Amino acid sequence: MNVFTIRDRWMNALARSSIRRAFSSGIGMVSGGFLIILVLTAIFAPWITPFDYAAQNLANSNAPPGWPHLLGTDEFGRDVLSRVIYGARTSLSVSATAIAISVSVGMTLGAAAGYFGGAFERMVMTVVDLTWSFPDILIALIFVAILGPGLTSTTFAIAIAYLAQFTRLTRAQIVRLKQETFIEATINLGARPAHILLRHLLPNAVAPVIVAGMLAIGDGIILEATLGFFGLGAQPPTPSWGAMMSSGSAQLFLSPWILIFPGVAVAVTVIAINLFGDELIRALDIRDRMREA
Amino acid sequence: MSILEVRDLGVAFGPIHPLSGVNFSIKKGETLGIVGESGSGKSLTAMSIMGLLPLFGGRITSGSINFDGQDLTKLTDRAWRKLRGGRIGLITQNPMTSLNPLQKIGPQVDEVAILHLGMSRAQARTRTVEILGTLRIPEPEATCNRYPHQMSGGMKQRIVIAMALAAKPDALIADEPTTALDVTVQAQIIRLLDDLVKKRDLALVLITHDMSVIAQTCDKVVVMYAGRAIEQGPVATIFESPHHPYTQALIGCIPHGLAENERLNRIKGTVPTVMNYPKGCPFHPRCPRAATICSTTQPQFASVGESSAACHFVIGDAS
Numbered sequence: 001m002n003v004f005t006i007r008d009r010w011m012n013a014l015a016r017s018s019i020r021r022a023f024s025s026g027i028g029m030v031s032g033g034f035l036i037i038l039v040l041t042a043i044f045a046p047w048i049t050p051f052d053y054a055a056q057n058l059a060n061s062n063a064p065p066g067w068p069h070l071l072g073t074d075e076f077g078r079d080v081l082s083r084v085i086y087g088a089r090t091s092l093s094v095s096a097t098a099i100a101i102s103v104s105v106g107m108t109l110g111a112a113a114g115y116f117g118g119a120f121e122r123m124v125m126t127v128v129d130l131t132w133s134f135p136d137i138l139i140a141l142i143f144v145a146i147l148g149p150g151l152t153s154t155t156f157a158i159a160i161a162y163l164a165q166f167t168r169l170t171r172a173q174i175v176r177l178k179q180e181t182f183i184e185a186t187i188n189l190g191a192r193p194a195h196i197l198l199r200h201l202l203p204n205a206v207a208p209v210i211v212a213g214m215l216a217i218g219d220g221i222i223l224e225a226t227l228g229f230f231g232l233g234a235q236p237p238t239p240s241w242g243a244m245m246s247s248g249s250a251q252l253f254l255s256p257w258i259l260i261f262p263g264v265a266v267a268v269t270v271i272a273i274n275l276f277g278d279e280l281i282r283a284l285d286i287r288d289r290m291r292e293a
Numbered sequence: 294m295s296i297l298e299v300r301d302l303g304v305a306f307g308p309i310h311p312l313s314g315v316n317f318s319i320k321k322g323e324t325l326g327i328v329g330e331s332g333s334g335k336s337l338t339a340m341s342i343m344g345l346l347p348l349f350g351g352r353i354t355s356g357s358i359n360f361d362g363q364d365l366t367k368l369t370d371r372a373w374r375k376l377r378g379g380r381i382g383l384i385t386q387n388p389m390t391s392l393n394p395l396q397k398i399g400p401q402v403d404e405v406a407i408l409h410l411g412m413s414r415a416q417a418r419t420r421t422v423e424i425l426g427t428l429r430i431p432e433p434e435a436t437c438n439r440y441p442h443q444m445s446g447g448m449k450q451r452i453v454i455a456m457a458l459a460a461k462p463d464a465l466i467a468d469e470p471t472t473a474l475d476v477t478v479q480a481q482i483i484r485l486l487d488d489l490v491k492k493r494d495l496a497l498v499l500i501t502h503d504m505s506v507i508a509q510t511c512d513k514v515v516v517m518y519a520g521r522a523i524e525q526g527p528v529a530t531i532f533e534s535p536h537h538p539y540t541q542a543l544i545g546c547i548p549h550g551l552a553e554n555e556r557l558n559r560i561k562g563t564v565p566t567v568m569n570y571p572k573g574c575p576f577h578p579r580c581p582r583a584a585t586i587c588s589t590t591q592p593q594f595a596s597v598g599e600s601s602a603a604c605h606f607v608i609g610d611a612s
Contacts, residue, residue: 181390188343188385189378189405189456199404203395 028279051079095220098158106166114174173205218273301356329517382457399437409460447478519575526600
């Protein structure tokens with residue numbers, strides 16, 4: 001094998017990958033590119049932010065956008081740009097962690113319910129459908145009320161609010177796949193249930209769940225911002241987009257930039273996630289399977 | 294000494310009894326054909342032998358399936374898993390969908406030897422390549438790195454056969470292995486199976502609705518109709534002197550150098566559905582010879598020479 005065949009293989013693998021296909025359209029490139037920049041910004045926040053997000057300067061409070069505070073300052077004279085950048089950290093990490101928990105638990109429950117069926121399935125799905133029938137925000141509020149405000153409880157609240165979606169989606173996939181001939185063939189070869197579930201059923205069920213998870217991160221950001229707006233999420237001085245909008249709403253007419261910039265951040269991020277998720281669905285060609293839940 | 298012996302097998306799905314009174318036995322190195330129309334219970338027989346009935350909500354109500362001294366109707370789940378794929382291989386009729394679309398061919402075939410023979414991954418791969426070679430699959434090593442969608446139907450069926458053979462089974466059940474393939478490939482696969490039986494001393498149960506395949510490859514044949522075996526015996530005898538009117542009709546349907554404008558033979562009527570199997574002999578509504586006794590009493594098996602048939606005319610109580 002020479003250098004060229006190695007390079008060809010690598011290029012082929014890249015060309016075939018669905019992620020790359022999602023980036024191939026204009027919308028995919030813009031939304032995906034924005035998300036990559038956003039994640040990098042959140043990760044490298046301490047090196048990028050021009051000011052300390054918590055440093056107060058009451059002499060320069062409610063300063064309009066300009067130099068050196070590009071997006072102005074809030075009622076305590078804190079730099080809005082720095083706080084929006086750090087807010088990305090809070091929003092993205094809370095939402096992504098919550099959805100990761102939700103996807104792992106949901107997939108486990110859904111796969112077990114779909115595979116084993118019977119009384120176990122009925123029990124799991126009844127509870128799951130029960131939570132499905134309430135609005136996400138209501139479930140999240142209930143759990144924050146029980147656990148008390150803060151980022152950890154926000155994370156768990158969001159995770160529980162979206163659990164039903166992933167459980168249902170995974171179960172639907174597994175139930176459909178169980179009918180496939182190759183699963184029957186695997187049984188005929190004497191495979192153990194764990195092997196069938198982990199090696200044959202789950203890998204074939206994972207794509208729609210991953211994409212649903214990706215889209216749910218967007219919803220999670222909104223839910224996190226909502227809880228933050230009500231003062232139930234990040235506690236001061238930790239910056240969170242929702243909490244910033246909440247404090248900004250008090251001075252909406254005096255200094256609108258305090259509310260507008262975190263609001264724009266939420267909107268643009270969620271739109272980018274949704275657009276990229278759509279492109280991913282197209283690239284993976286799973287539009288029909290997404291509806292199965 | 295038979296390796297597989299099915300005695301008076303009866304199957305029920307709830308209140309419905311789609312299969313009853315199936316008897317046959319098979320030795321190593323022998324091929325047994327099971328032939329019949331769709332819905333005659335051929336595949337159900339295969340599923341019973343593989344212990345797959347519970348999966349579809351069925352159960353064995355009577356009889357025994359004896360495999361190498363064990364009664365399969367009394368096995369636990371764990372014992373079944375050892376047997377399936379390990380000592381009895383099953384080849385199903387749909388190679389197109391019998392492989393996991395997300396896994397490469399190699400790992401899928403390796404898995405069987407790892408599971409049943411306790412081989413390491415590397416050993417299993419060596420064995421896979423060897424088996425693919427004996428099944429005349431070109432470039433066995435490269436094939437291991439392909440995905441199912443990159444292969445043709447005939448090749449996929451060979452892979453499925455390779456998986457069935459990977460754990461050195463004693464018996465192989467092929468449930469219409471060629472139905473989904475085109476005619477030229479069908480002949481290749483049938484020849485391949487025939488070869489395997491001779492070289493590996495396998496016992497092969499070949500389920501088909503193609504009488505010409507039976508004639509080419511089998512030693513013995515069981516003819517099934519409406520969930521019952523109605524005639525069985527050595528292939529040569531059955532083809533030369535079929536006793537049951539249904540077998541006669543089936544053989545009469547094999548096309549044989551027809552003249553222009555001549556029509557193909559067919560059996561009048563349709564196979565009864567499981568819900569309303571007729572009383573008496575199940576074939577009597579379509580039978581050209583049916584007498585009164587045929588519609589009232591179920592005929593028992595009676596031997597005629599080397600074969601046996603369940604027909605009142607063979608027994609001699611109808612004329």
